Amino acid sequence: MGEIHIDLDGLLDTFFEEAEEHLNTFETGLLELEATPEDHEVIGRIFRAAHSIKGASGTFGLGDITSFTHALETVLDRLRAREIAYSADVARALLASVDVLRGLVRAAREGATAPPEAVPVRALLEQFYRTAAAPKGETVAQPAISLQVGRKVRVRFAPKPDFMCRGMDPLAILRDVADCGEVESRTVDASAVPSLDDLDPESFYLSFVLVMRTERTDAEIAEAFAFVDDLCTFAIEAENDEAPQELIEPDAPVVGAAAGDARSAPTTFPKDGASPPKDAKTPAAASTIRVATEKVDKLLDLVSEIVIAQAMIVDATRAPGPDAETRLNDALQALDRHTRELQERVMSIRMVPLASVFGRLPRMVRDLAGTIGKKVQLVVEGEGTEIDKSMVEQLADPLTHLVRNAIDHGLEFPEQRAEQGKPAEGTVRIRAFHQGGNVVIEVGDDGKGLDSKQIRAKAERLGLVSPDEVLTDEQIHEFIFHAGFSTAAKVSDVSGRGVGMDVVKRNVEALKGSLSLSTEMGHGTQVRLRLPLTLAIVDGLAVRVGAQTFVVPLLSVLESFRPTPSQVRAVLGASEVIDIRGTSVPVIRLHELLDEPNAERDPSRALLCIVEANGTSLALLVDDVIGQAQFVVKSLEVNYRKVPSLMGATILGDGRVAMIIDVQSLARTDHRSRALATDSEVLIPVSEVA
Amino acid sequence: MSKVALVVDDSMVIRKMVTMALKAMSFEVLDAPDGRRALEVAKGQNLALVITDLNMPVMTGLEFIHEFRADADHKFTPILFLTTETDEAMRNEARSAGATAWIVKPFHPDKLIAVIQKLGI
Numbered sequence: 001m002g003e004i005h006i007d008l009d010g011l012l013d014t015f016f017e018e019a020e021e022h023l024n025t026f027e028t029g030l031l032e033l034e035a036t037p038e039d040h041e042v043i044g045r046i047f048r049a050a051h052s053i054k055g056a057s058g059t060f061g062l063g064d065i066t067s068f069t070h071a072l073e074t075v076l077d078r079l080r081a082r083e084i085a086y087s088a089d090v091a092r093a094l095l096a097s098v099d100v101l102r103g104l105v106r107a108a109r110e111g112a113t114a115p116p117e118a119v120p121v122r123a124l125l126e127q128f129y130r131t132a133a134a135p136k137g138e139t140v141a142q143p144a145i146s147l148q149v150g151r152k153v154r155v156r157f158a159p160k161p162d163f164m165c166r167g168m169d170p171l172a173i174l175r176d177v178a179d180c181g182e183v184e185s186r187t188v189d190a191s192a193v194p195s196l197d198d199l200d201p202e203s204f205y206l207s208f209v210l211v212m213r214t215e216r217t218d219a220e221i222a223e224a225f226a227f228v229d230d231l232c233t234f235a236i237e238a239e240n241d242e243a244p245q246e247l248i249e250p251d252a253p254v255v256g257a258a259a260g261d262a263r264s265a266p267t268t269f270p271k272d273g274a275s276p277p278k279d280a281k282t283p284a285a286a287s288t289i290r291v292a293t294e295k296v297d298k299l300l301d302l303v304s305e306i307v308i309a310q311a312m313i314v315d316a317t318r319a320p321g322p323d324a325e326t327r328l329n330d331a332l333q334a335l336d337r338h339t340r341e342l343q344e345r346v347m348s349i350r351m352v353p354l355a356s357v358f359g360r361l362p363r364m365v366r367d368l369a370g371t372i373g374k375k376v377q378l379v380v381e382g383e384g385t386e387i388d389k390s391m392v393e394q395l396a397d398p399l400t401h402l403v404r405n406a407i408d409h410g411l412e413f414p415e416q417r418a419e420q421g422k423p424a425e426g427t428v429r430i431r432a433f434h435q436g437g438n439v440v441i442e443v444g445d446d447g448k449g450l451d452s453k454q455i456r457a458k459a460e461r462l463g464l465v466s467p468d469e470v471l472t473d474e475q476i477h478e479f480i481f482h483a484g485f486s487t488a489a490k491v492s493d494v495s496g497r498g499v500g501m502d503v504v505k506r507n508v509e510a511l512k513g514s515l516s517l518s519t520e521m522g523h524g525t526q527v528r529l530r531l532p533l534t535l536a537i538v539d540g541l542a543v544r545v546g547a548q549t550f551v552v553p554l555l556s557v558l559e560s561f562r563p564t565p566s567q568v569r570a571v572l573g574a575s576e577v578i579d580i581r582g583t584s585v586p587v588i589r590l591h592e593l594l595d596e597p598n599a600e601r602d603p604s605r606a607l608l609c610i611v612e613a614n615g616t617s618l619a620l621l622v623d624d625v626i627g628q629a630q631f632v633v634k635s636l637e638v639n640y641r642k643v644p645s646l647m648g649a650t651i652l653g654d655g656r657v658a659m660i661i662d663v664q665s666l667a668r669t670d671h672r673s674r675a676l677a678t679d680s681e682v683l684i685p686v687s688e689v690a
Numbered sequence: 691m692s693k694v695a696l697v698v699d700d701s702m703v704i705r706k707m708v709t710m711a712l713k714a715m716s717f718e719v720l721d722a723p724d725g726r727r728a729l730e731v732a733k734g735q736n737l738a739l740v741i742t743d744l745n746m747p748v749m750t751g752l753e754f755i756h757e758f759r760a761d762a763d764h765k766f767t768p769i770l771f772l773t774t775e776t777d778e779a780m781r782n783e784a785r786s787a788g789a790t791a792w793i794v795k796p797f798h799p800d801k802l803i804a805v806i807q808k809l810g811i
Contacts, residue, residue, distance in 0.1 A: 015703045055774050056703045058796025
């Protein structure tokens with residue numbers, strides 16, 4: 001056999017992906033080990049994870065990773081052989097190693113510099129086995145090196161122009177950053193401020209650089225940017241004392257690690273002025289999906305079936321005969337069946353288990369509980385529940401925030417719990433399951449529950465409700481989703497940052513999901529997220545309004561019927577309602593909202609389509625119901641711009657474009673103050689006066 | 691007919707890499723993530739070569755080599771094992787279990803090819 005040379009580049013992505021899986025296994029194992037330090041099986045598992053990373057990294061010549069995992073593996077080996085006793089120090093060092101390794105893997109992937117913690121953490125690991133190797137009888141010295149030394153960092157923060165329009169306060173963010181340490185210098189870059197003629201008073205043009213000394217990790221500093229990571233670019237880099245002061249080019253995207261992954265993302269900023277990675281969002285594992293070969297084979301099978309069905313159709317139309325119609329029908333049926341199956345299978349490739357988001361939570365819970373001095377047991381159920389891959393990543397932030405909230409605001413301190421006869425350890429329970437075409441995720445705690453009186457008092461103070469208005473508890477609880485509403489008497493540095501449940505709600509709604517809350521004083525709170533399985537395809541009911549076709553998502557449709565003239569009545573002059581089995585349901589005239597002149601205006605000659613979202617029912621006035629089908633959702637935001645009350649557009653079988661109604665945003669808009677649209681682009685004027 | 695090789699490793703990267711090397715040598719390649727699965731895959735196959743890791747979940751490489759050799763069909767199939775363990779003990783154990791040769795990780799696939807060629811498989 002001649003010379004054969006193998007090129008390894010194509011395998012690197014697999015390595016990175018697998019390394020990340022191993023790191024998750026590693027981290028989960030470490031947390032398990034805290035509960036059962038003697039568990040040999042668990043030690044074996046984490047050893048194997050480290051071992052696998054080491055073995056493969058060596059092959060790819062990733063020396064930093066190999067040497068670090070070598071130190072790690074040695075500690076684990078000694079731990080396995082009981083030459084090192086498991087202790088809180090060992091646990092801390094091992095957990096720190098996970099972060100370092102994540103940073104190293106990321107650095108290798110993006111060609112960035114290695115995280116600065118790598119050196120001290122590795123020294124710490126080495127010290128463990130060096131001390132362990134000391135003659136018996138000698139006291140094992142506590143490692144003297146601290147994980148985080150007061151180091152100098154430079155934090156760059158460049159809000160995007162719409163930062164303030166989105167309700168964010170750059171100063172609040174800067175203050176949060178400054179709280180992480182001692183600020184040595186502050187620089188404001190105003191070079192992007194245009195001349196007065198070009199200046200848009202609502203846009204934000206400044207960017208900031210803080211140089212500070214801190215003992216926090218990059219990930220901890222990056223927490224200040226949680227929830228604004230898509231509204232700004234930021235970078236945290238080790239400050240080199242003699243490095244020249246360089247300012248951010250506001251136009252050039254500055255590297256920013258998405259906050260969702262901040263814990264594992266030591267951010268770096270190219271020192272040599274090399275162009276930063278194009279995607280400011282963390283690209284971690286986002287670029288590839290691993291698919292079982294069998295799944296791909298099955299797809300090929302289906303495609304060949306479709307090709308056969310197509311050939312049958314061609315044959316039936318070209319060679320007319322007595323049985324041509326039967327053959328054509330058979331072929332069409334086969335085509336229909338195979339196409340649907342193909343679609344389902346392709347979609348299933350995009351589905352990933354929620355475990356990848358849930359997996360990050362135990363560590364966060366452990367750290368947070370330790371910081372604020374609460375005892376927390378995290379129970380996770382249904383982590384195997386699958387959801388569209390693109391959604392998994394966007395769920396990380398809201399879920400993290402909900403869990404933080406549950407621990408910080410929901411659970412009581414152990415003493416308080418004991419007084420109430422509850423176990424000292426609070427429970428945060430996360431449960432995921434499929435329900436209909438949805439994924440439901442529940443985050444519940446057994447803490448103190450929401451205090452309706454307190455919330456109401458706050459809402460009155462903020463002028464959200466007048467003191468004499470009668471509200472149900474549910475309506476009162478809704479206020480916590482109001483921007484800027486926080487019930488904590490004092491804003492804690494854990495979950496209160498002025499952005500809170502309102503952002504969670506917005507994030508969930510951006511995923512076409514809904515959020516509901518149930519709570520009982522003294523017994524706990526449960527937040528329930530309901531999300532579609534995928535954003536790409538919607539089961540819908542096509543309806544006609546004048547000359548246009550609209551699609552209403554089938555899940556929200558309850559019924560449709562033609563009302564009698566007396567059923568629809570006007571209320572307070574402006575609105576109409578229809579009584580359905582004793583309940584008044586507001587009527588929404590789609591032709592008015594969507595500015596369609598040629599529609600039927602008399603309800604008794606048209607149809608009412610009753611839809612429901614977030615517990616609110618609405619009656620949509622449409623001319624006719626065309627039928628139900630699956631529609632591929634095309635984003636309006638990408639192709640045009642975001643339009644309230646429309647979730648997207650689709651292309652119909654005849655090539656025309658149809659808009660897909662966003663029932664949730666319709667239901668959210670206060671129907672009592674719904675005004676008529678005059679401009680076709682302003683579909684629902686926001687003119688709410690509570 | 692091309693020769694069939696079996697690759698056993700819990701690491702997908704290593705499996706892929708070894709597979710790449712073997713395919714470059716015109717082997718047909720079967721693979722498995724652990725010893726137990728490997729035994730199932732190997733059943734009834736006329737294998738020209740087995741390459742296995744030692745440190746694996748479910749069933750270790752050593753256990754696999756033992757059981758694999760116990761099958762009359764696989765009495766003489768060459769077994770290459772991959773190891774990062776530098777200690778002699780592990781290596782000797784694997785050899786007495788019936789392994790033919792070993793290769794120390796990390797390795798470049800070029801080296802694997804050279805070893806296979808040297809063994810004359």
